[in-house]
Structure formats: structure tokens, C-alpha cells
Amino acid sequence: ATPMSIMVGVGKAAEQGILIRRGDALQQTSEVNVVVLDKTGTVTQGKPRVTDLVTAPGVHEHEILQNAAALELASEHPLARAILDKASDAGIQPLSAENIKPRPGLGISGSLKDKMLLLGNPELMQSEGVDIQWVEADLLQLSEQAKTPVLLAEDGRLLGILGIADPIKDDSVAAIERLKKQGAHVVMLTGDNPVTAQAVARQTGVDQVIAGVLPDGKAEAIRSLQADGRKVAMVGDGINDAPALAQADVGMAIGTGTDIAIESADLTLMRGSLHGIADAMEVSRLTVRNIK
Ligand code: ADP
Ligand code: MG
DSSP: OOOOHHHHHHHHHHHHEEEEOOOTTTHHTOOOOOEEEEEIIIOOSSOOOEEEEEOOOOOOOOHHHHHHHHHHHTTOSSHHHHHHHHHHHTTTOOOOOOEEEEEEETTEEEEETEEEEEEOOHHHHHHTTTTGGGGGHHHHHHHTTTTTTEEEEEETTTEOOOOOOEOOOOOOHHHHHHHHTTEEEEEOOOOOOOHHHHHHHHHTOSSSSEOOHHHHHHHHHHHHHHHGOOEEEEEOOOOGGGGHHHSSSSOOOOOOOOHHHHHHHHEEEESSSSSHHHHHHHHHHHHHHHHO
16 A cells, blocks of 8 residues: 555545544545444434423423423433423523433433432333333324434423424435445434334435444444444444444544544544545545555
8 A cells, every 4th residue: 555645545535524533544444335324413413403392281391391401401412402492492491400310322310309300211211110101102103203202200200202303414315325326235323212213214215223222332233233344334423422433444423523423433524414424435445446
């Protein structure tokens, strides 16, 4: 391999907004045949909004937003922003909850005015013994609309559900099409629930969905995709993507993502678009062909 052609390749990549952090990243990228995409903030815009509020009998929407915002004030999860914005739109000044405990991949818990609050996905509610059976139909309906249902419980009783939508990026469909034309098997990997994940996947044309994965499980999922010598690129933006970015043969961070994701990756896609992945594959293949 001539250092000269690699330098030219790195420069060409930079012109397209692809910053290469590791010398052999171009070589590795040229061999990729599986591309794994994080959902939130990678395939989707990462600007979630609360679109639905389901309340238990006798519970006011105000109470749901007040309590949910009290927990999310302490959270850096993308869904937290959506809930805080909705509370603010409703004129609510969030009080801050105490004893806050983030539950990675599940939600968050804490206490407010001597009441135990729990906010997160159905698995979190089930693990804490909260009855959610009577909202099964609402959960299914929201998920089939590609929305993420976030449930709120107080002292073990379900108060309501916030439905949160995060539309896909305008060019995600076209970029995924390009990746498939380049011969890549495209996988979406997410901690979100399988029904919501499938609904998003249907809009995008990915070949495979791996959903309901806890943050530790993302790296494990990459490892199993690497079986039989497949070369895997992982693309993500979040703190919870960092182990998977490090495990992959090539880790690609979305430039608008968290610092931890960027530091764990081999290259950064400065433009948020998934076209950056296809561009990186093209440049790397041309570079390696010139070397040989
Ligand atoms: P993703 O892979 O989509 O970024 P995460 O692993 O961060 O997902 O979280 C998985 C699921 O756990 C989320 O879809 C959400 O239902 C729930 N969750 C996690 N943290 C929070 C939070 N702070 N507030 C509400 N829900 C949360
Ligand atoms: Mg993400």
C-alpha cells in the first residue's frame, strides 16, 4: 500500500465531509459487506416530538407532563428533550425529582413529593410489577404508527402513555438503496421495541431489524454479525452506540452525535446524511483499487 494513495483517499474523503481518524480505516471500509445503522438520530432525524397522550381514568394530561418532565430534567436521552419541550409548551415549570436512577435501555426512575415515579418502556413497567395489560391496544397502535410509547407510573400505578414520533431523515431511503446497490446487507439496530422498529424499517427498506437490544447488547449484536468473516460497519450517534462502534470493523459516527460516539469511531460523517456511508464506501474502494 502506498502512503501517497492513502493520503489522496483521505483527502478525497475529507472533501465529501468524511473525516478519517485511523490510517487503516479506508482499507477496512473497502471490505465492508454489512452496514449496521442505529435507529434514533442515525436513520431518523433525532428530533423526537410528543404526538400523543393517553391518560388513565381520572388523570389529567398536566399531571403526566409534570411528572414525566421532573424525571427527564436529569436525563440526556433523546426522548427526554421531546418530553421537556411538550411540558414547556403546556406552560409547565418542571420540578426536579429526587433519587433519580437512569435505567439504560429501559427508562428512568425517581421520586417527587414522596411518590415513586417510573418512566420508560413496557419492559421497565413489567419488571417493576406495574399492570399495563389494559393499555396493550394503545401500545400496539402507537408502535404500529412508528411511534415510541413511553409509559409513566406513580407508586406502581400506570398514569398514562406519551407517544413519541421521530421521522426518518429525508434522504435515508435513497442512501439505504445506494448501500444495497453497493452489495451491502443493511441492518437497523435499536433499543426501541420491535413493533416500532419494524414500522420504521418498513419506511426505509433495510434488510434486517434487530430491536429491543439493551446498550450492552449492541456490541454483542455486532460480534454475531461478524461471524463467518463478514466485515461490519456500525453507524451511530449515541453514548449507547460507543461499544458497538468500537467492536465493528469500521465505526462511523454521525458528526452531530455525542463526543463519546465520535471518539469511539474510526471515521466521522460530518454531514448527518447516510449518503456519507455510501460515499465512504466508494472512495475507499477507489483508493484500494489504486493501491493494488
Ligand atoms: P435507542 O437504541 O433507540 O437509542 P435506548 O437503548 O437508548 O434506545 O433506549 C431503549 C428504550 O428505552 C427507548 O426506546 C425508550 O423506550 C426507553 N428509554 C430509555 N431511556 C429513556 C428515558 N430517559 N425516557 C424515556 N424512555 C427511555
Ligand atoms: Mg441514536
